[in-house]
Amino acid sequence: MANNRGGKDKGQRQGMGDRSGLGRLRRANIKNPTRLGNLTRLSEDEDYLALQEGTQRSSHTGVSLLAKFNRLSALSKDRDNDLPTIRGEVCGFEGTQVTVRCENGEEHACQVRRRLKKMLRGEKSPLAVGDRVEVTQVSEGDWVVECVLPRSNQLERRDSHNSSLSHVFAANVDCLVIVAAIEDPCIKTGLIDRYLLIAHLAEVAAVIVFNKSDLGDTQPYDQLYRQLGYPTFSTQADRAQGDIAALRDFLKGKACVFAGMSGVGKSSLINACYPHFAARIGVVSSSLHKGRHTTTSSRSYPLADGSRLIDTPGIRELGVTFPSALDAALHYPDIAVLHQHCHFPNCSHTHEPDCAIKQAVRQGSIARSRYASYLALLENDLGLDVSSARQELDIAGDEGGIAGIETD
Ligand SMILES: Nc1nc2c(ncn2[C@@H]2O[C@H](COP(=O)(O)OP(=O)(O)OP(=O)(O)O)[C@@H](O)[C@H]2O)c(=O)[nH]1
Ligand SMILES: [Mg+2]
Ligand SMILES: [Zn+2]
Numbered sequence: 001m002a003n004n005r006g007g008k009d010k011g012q013r014q015g016m017g018d019r020s021g022l023g024r025l026r027r028a029n030i031k032n033p034t035r036l037g038n039l040t041r042l043s044e045d046e047d048y049l050a051l052q053e054g055t056q057r058s059s060h061t062g063v064s065l066l067a068k069f070n071r072l073s074a075l076s077k078d079r080d081n082d083l084p085t086i087r088g089e090v091c092g093f094e095g096t097q098v099t100v101r102c103e104n105g106e107e108h109a110c111q112v113r114r115r116l117k118k119m120l121r122g123e124k125s126p127l128a129v130g131d132r133v134e135v136t137q138v139s140e141g142d143w144v145v146e147c148v149l150p151r152s153n154q155l156e157r158r159d160s161h162n163s164s165l166s167h168v169f170a171a172n173v174d175c176l177v178i179v180a181a182i183e184d185p186c187i188k189t190g191l192i193d194r195y196l197l198i199a200h201l202a203e204v205a206a207v208i209v210f211n212k213s214d215l216g217d218t219q220p221y222d223q224l225y226r227q228l229g230y231p232t233f234s235t236q237a238d239r240a241q242g243d244i245a246a247l248r249d250f251l252k253g254k255a256c257v258f259a260g261m262s263g264v265g266k267s268s269l270i271n272a273c274y275p276h277f278a279a280r281i282g283v284v285s286s287s288l289h290k291g292r293h294t295t296t297s298s299r300s301y302p303l304a305d306g307s308r309l310i311d312t313p314g315i316r317e318l319g320v321t322f323p324s325a326l327d328a329a330l331h332y333p334d335i336a337v338l339h340q341h342c343h344f345p346n347c348s349h350t351h352e353p354d355c356a357i358k359q360a361v362r363q364g365s366i367a368r369s370r371y372a373s374y375l376a377l378l379e380n381d382l383g384l385d386v387s388s389a390r391q392e393l394d395i396a397g398d399e400g401g402i403a404g405i406e407t408d
Contacts, residue, residue, distance in 0.1 A: 065126035070147045073113065085134040085146055089308075090127050090171075092299040098127055098145055100135050101302065110135050110143040128154065129298040129310050130171040130255070153202045155257065158319030158381075166321050169298060170257040170310050176206045177251070179260035179269060182216035188261065189221070193332075193373035194318045195259060196230070200331035201322060207231040207250065211265040213242050224367055228333050237268035240275075248273045255307050257298075262314025267295055270311055277301055320381055325350070328377050329357075334366050335374060350378065350389040361393055368395065 088102035097109040112127075127133070132149040151171045159165040170176075176199040180187050192208060199206035208225050210218035210232065218234040225232050231250060235242035251273070258266040270277060300310040322328055325348035329335045335349065335357050343354030349371075360366040372395050378384040390397065 066148050066151070069126040073145075073147050083136045083138065085136050087149075088133055088135055089300070090129055090131040090133055091301075091308075092129060093127075093297050098133075100133055100143070100145065101300075102135065105302075108135065108137075108143040110145045113144050128168040128171040129300050130173055130257075130308075132172065153204055155198055155202050155204060155259075156321065157198060157315075158321050160319070163319065169259070169312055172255065173204055173257050173310070174254040174307075175251065175256040176204050177256050177258045178206060178208045179258055179264045179266045180208065180210055180221070181212040181261070181264040182210060182218055182221075183212060184215060185261050185263050187216075187221065189224075189369040190373040190376055191261060191318055192225070193370060194320050194377070197320055197322065197328065197331050197377070198318075201320075201327075207233065207247075209233045209235055209243075209247060209269060211235050211237050211269060214239075224369075228370075235265075235269060235272070237265040237272045240272040244269075244272050251309070253305050253307050255309070257310040257312060259312045260314065261316060264314065266314065267311055270301075270309060274301075274303070274309070320377065322377075322381070325378050325382065325384065328374060328382075332370065332374055334360075334370055338366075348378070348384070350375070350384070350386045358389065358393060368393075371395065 086102050086104075088100040088108075090098055091101045091107065092099040094109055097111060099107055100110050101107045127145070127148065131151065134146045134149070135143050136146050137143050153173065154168045154171045155173065155176060156166040156168045159167040176195060178192055178195045178199075180192055187210075196206055208221075208230055210221050213234045214236045222232045222234055233243035233247045233250075235244055235247065237244070247269075258270060260266055295311055295313045298310055298312045300308045302308050322331075326346060329339055329349060338356045338360055339347070339349075341356035342349065342352065344352050347355055347357075349355050349357035357366060357371070361368060361371045371393070375386045375389055375395060379386045389395070
């Protein structure tokens with residue numbers, strides 16, 4: 001809106017009046033009811049959010065889309081339709097349908113209203129696994145999602161097809177379980193650090209599981225991340241060995257999401273921790289143990305203690321959305337704790353002199369892998385030039401593991 005006003009003033013100052021391009025555009029917008037409708041709805045989204053959540057938007061996409069979804073849903077709902085709504089939770093996606101587990105434990109494949117889908121075309125789905133929704137049975141076997149309840153949190157990454165959009169891969173969770181294999185596929189600490197940043201940004205607790213302990217030594221990684229304050233576990237999931245029981249105890253009562261590269265053993269780990277789910281997980285991952293990208297879409301499973309866990313498809317690369325180098329630095333606990341000792345209060349820890357972080361990397365009190373992943377974030381996700389830091393500390397471009405955009 002501010003930009004539109006700026007444009008109007010500019011046109012008048014330059015004496016173009018009604019004949020200016022901007023004037024024509026404005027008149028076209030006023031005459032076009034659809035366009036006007038869109039603008040109204042967008043501004044109403046802000047009111048809706050302020051009213052419902054009493055908070056600011058946590059994302060420029062996810063939350064505002066959620067509000068838009070609800071608004072469109074209300075618009076598209078048949079006015080005579082007074083069918084009772086039932087609360088439930090999105091537990092998966094099947095093609096164009098959303099699977100919702102209702103409060104009575106029944107699961108229903110639900111449609112998003114056709115009119116609604118038409119209006120949302122071209123936009124990322126506002127629904128994520130873990131979303132609490134209200135559904136209606138409109139006829140025998142025919143269910144629709146009516147609205148989404150406000151989220152307590154959302155884990156999001158950058159969308160692979162449109163980097164200006166973010167993709168919410170789980171909502172309303174207590175814990176992100178980052179799974180990494182020591183070998184096959186080879187561990188990428190850059191990816192772990194990116195997941196940690198995603199968890200920090202969403203204020204969700206994170207734990208790291210180093211799986212395939214039979215293929216290599218988990219100890220150095222365990223030690224590194226424990227020192228940073230994250231709980232870690234070392235497992236051999238396919239044989240249900242290692243810290244399986246400890247992990248299960250730790251996750252008890254928590255809604256958790258298992259994430260990591262394809263083939264690291266997320267589904268195997270879930271099977272090992274909760275053997276009674278094996279059959280159901282087997283149905284979803286029908287070709288489990290056969291190659292890559294076995295799990296193709298996120299799925300949540302209810303646990304006996306009333307919580308739930310979410311299995312997600314593997315990713316190879318992971319884009320993160322964050323506004324500035326300072327934001328990344330403050331969410332890296334090892335960097336954040338030394339930040340105040342840098343000469344410049346807004347130090348990005350790259351080209352600046354008297355930088356406490358670079359000094360700590362030289363002395364070994366900050367792990368090179370952590371600093372390398374920090375540089376890779378600034379370079380790939382913010383487009384900053386970090387070449388002087390790379391040169392100064394002799395950190396190669398491919399150190400830090402994972403670059404940019406996810407490709408699942
Ligand atoms: N050597 C070894 N292999 C394992 C271990 N855990 C799992 N695997 C094997 O690793 C392969 C991949 O396991 P999955 O559980 O499907 O991995 P995933 O992370 O769910 O993979 P996606 O669904 O593709 O994301 C399977 O062949 C498992 O048998 C382990 O601890 N050691
Ligand atoms: Mg899987
Ligand atoms: Zn610095």
